[in-house]
Amino acid sequence: VPAEDHVIVLFGATGDLAKRMLLPGLFHLARAGLLPARNRIVGASLSVLTDDEFRRHAKEAVAEFGLAEPTGEAWQEFANSLSYSPVTPTDPRPLVDAVAAAEKTLGGRPRRLYHLAVPPAAFTPTIDMLADTGLARDAHIIVEKPFGTDLTSARALNETIHAAFDESQVFRIDHFLGKESVDNILALRFANGLFEPIWNRDHISHVQIDVPETIGIEGRAAFFEPTGTFRDMIVTHLFQVLGFVAMEPPTSLAAKHLRDEKTKVFEAIPSLDPTRVVRGQYHGYRDEPGVDPQSQTETFIAARVEVDNWRWSGVPFYLRSGKSLGQKRRVVTLGFKEPSLRMFALDPDNPTVQPSNKLVIDFDDPGWIRAHFLAKEPGAAMRLGEATMTFRYADSFCVQHQLAGYERLILDAMLGDQSLFTRADGIERLWEVSTPLLEDPPPVEQYTPGSWGPDSVDRLISPHHWYLPESP
Numbered sequence: 459v460p461a462e463d464h465v466i467v468l469f470g471a472t473g474d475l476a477k478r479m480l481l482p483g484l485f486h487l488a489r490a491g492l493l494p495a496r497n498r499i500v501g502a503s504l505s506v507l508t509d510d511e512f513r514r515h516a517k518e519a520v521a522e523f524g525l526a527e528p529t530g531e532a533w534q535e536f537a538n539s540l541s542y543s544p545v546t547p548t549d550p551r552p553l554v555d556a557v558a559a560a561e562k563t564l565g566g567r568p569r570r571l572y573h574l575a576v577p578p579a580a581f582t583p584t585i586d587m588l589a590d591t592g593l594a595r596d597a598h599i600i601v602e603k604p605f606g607t608d609l610t611s612a613r614a615l616n617e618t619i620h621a622a623f624d625e626s627q628v629f630r631i632d633h634f635l636g637k638e639s640v641d642n643i644l645a646l647r648f649a650n651g652l653f654e655p656i657w658n659r660d661h662i663s664h665v666q667i668d669v670p671e672t673i674g675i676e677g678r679a680a681f682f683e684p685t686g687t688f689r690d691m692i693v694t695h696l697f698q699v700l701g702f703v704a705m706e707p708p709t710s711l712a713a714k715h716l717r718d719e720k721t722k723v724f725e726a727i728p729s730l731d732p733t734r735v736v737r738g739q740y741h742g743y744r745d746e747p748g749v750d751p752q753s754q755t756e757t758f759i760a761a762r763v764e765v766d767n768w769r770w771s772g773v774p775f776y777l778r779s780g781k782s783l784g785q786k787r788r789v790v791t792l793g794f795k796e797p798s799l800r801m802f803a804l805d806p807d808n809p810t811v812q813p814s815n816k817l818v819i820d821f822d823d824p825g826w827i828r829a830h831f832l833a834k835e836p837g838a839a840m841r842l843g844e845a846t847m848t849f850r851y852a853d854s855f856c857v858q859h860q861l862a863g864y865e866r867l868i869l870d871a872m873l874g875d876q877s878l879f880t881r882a883d884g885i886e887r888l889w890e891v892s893t894p895l896l897e898d899p900p901p902v903e904q905y906t907p908g909s910w911g912p913d914s915v916d917r918l919i920s921p922h923h924w925y926l927p928e929s930p
């Protein structure tokens with residue numbers, strides 16, 4: 459539990475992210491006893507609301523999207539900690555007053571934490587306003603994704619931030635890094651002697667990072683049209699997961715060491731080759747409200763990425779994500795090379811048997827890990843069949859107390875721990891490697907909703923195959 463008293467200012471407090479994730483997440487943290495004993499939460503947005511109207515808005519959000527009902531003493535206490543201030547970049551006075559009032563209630567000098575859950579266009583004016591009013595001093599700031607739209611804009615945003623905040627005050631959030639099972643990649647690799655010795659090009663033939671989604675754009679055309687799946691998912695979540703899968707063992711889990719190693723992975727990724735990228739768009743996307751009937755925005759991306767370093771040279775990483783696909787999954791699959799000598803004939807009657815070993819890490823909430831290998835089928839003949847060993851969080855641990863990605867990360871920001879947040883240099887490098895694709899994107903190929911994307915994704919990964927085993 460953070461020891462420091464906090465005043466949390468939630469910018470974008472009436473927006474979609476606050477409604478679905480942040481307000482329910484803050485209440486969940488409060489109920490779990492993980493907020494500082496003394497804290498105030500100030501909602502801020504363009505809307506004009508009273509404190510009570512904001513409390514009602516928060517209650518509805520928690521009732522619809524939260525894990526626990528907003529009732530009883532726990533809710534009352536949480537609701538009492540909420541207040542609201544309308545804010546425009548040209549008139550910051552109501553916010554300055556609201557923060558002062560919250561601080562007065564707490565007494566002393568509470569830590570200020572700003573969460574910028576606002577559209578990208580509002581980042582710069584909000585940060586400038588925090589700098590001009592002096593509110594930035596000694597504060598922590600959580601900045602939402604997408605962090606820029608290309609290298610130039612990401613650099614400009616970092617400059618704006620650094621004019622007001624020291625890098626040690628900045629928490630660029632990527633909620634995938636707060637997911638238990640993404641974090642567990644570090645434990646799996648570096649807490650065990652079993653996996654790390656084979657975690658390299660000598661044993662691994664290819665890696666898949668696959669995050670299909672079933673939802674479409676859910677009315678988010680204003681956000682999605684200029685963004686697309688590459689900026690929304692790949693340059694953010696999937697590359698961050700790749701960083702954890704591919705990094706060298708860090709000297710320690712301290713933020714500097716962890717982020718140094720992640721950045722080194724990004725430095726080893728050569729610029730993306732647009733001929734090794736498939737961009738897709740689901741049939742019907744152009745008919746969605748707010749979407750250009752000629753739109754070239756991709757709702758699907760598959761890309762082949764290399765990591766040119768000692769450990770990974772020659773091992774392709776295949777990344778795939780898209781909307782309106784067959785299943786919602788988040789899966790990393792490591793495909794292992796075949797043994798040096800094949801002593802066992804493959805069974806011609808059973809062509810589905812996959813000759814290679816695989817390690818599948820599914821980062822559903824909370825997810826599972828499964829090793830796929832070959833074993834002898836019982837009986838007189840030496841026949842092989844596919845066998846599996848599966849770890850499920852719920853079998854080994856009590857998952858009742860798990861935190862959602864956002865909750866974990868907001869807590870870390872209050873504790874001042876930047877380990878699971880992205881750093882300026884890492885983000886800029888990811889935009890740099892993306893530049894050839896952003897400048898010369900291949901045309902979008904149409905795909906049927908509910909499918910696995912355009913047919914050409916299979917050619918992209920050949921001679922391997924996309925591998926998405928059923929959940930246990």
Ligand code: BG6
Nearest residue numbers: 603633671673690691695788863
């Ligand atoms: C968000 C994207 O960051 O992540 C969404 O903006 C996407 O488009 C979502 O649907 C996926 O997150 P999760 O946790 O549901 O896998």
